[in-house]
Amino acid sequence: METRYNVRNDPLTIIALVLAIIGGINWLLVAFGFNLVEALFGPVATSVITKLIYIIVGLAAIYLIYPLYLMLAGRPAERPIVRP
Numbered sequence: 193m194e195t196r197y198n199v200r201n202d203p204l205t206i207i208a209l210v211l212a213i214i215g216g217i218n219w220l221l222v223a224f225g226f227n228l229v230e231a232l233f234g235p236v237a238t239s240v241i242t243k244l245i246y247i248i249v250g251l252a253a254i255y256l257i258y259p260l261y262l263m264l265a266g267r268p269a270e271r272p273i274v275r276p
Contacts, residue, residue: 205259208252215249 218228233242 202259204255208255211249211252212256215253218249 221228229242229245230236230239233239233245236242236246
């Protein structure tokens with residue numbers, strides 16, 4: 193019996209997506225000269241919390257490779273049919 197992967201039923205994937213989105217927004221802010229994480233928790237060189245946040249966001253992004261692989265490697269019958 194084959195089970196189909198469903199993002200809506202996987203809380204770990206949802207948490208990882210939220211963390212990756214937050215990390216992406218922080219990178220957007222960094223591009224404009226403002227680092228929200230460092231503003232809230234201090235510079236990376238002195239704050240363990242800031243380092244921990246960066247590590248957790250990075251691990252979330254790495255974890256999301258697996259659901260992406262499952263989504264892209266799915267059988268054609270499992271993908272939705274889009275009709276014009």
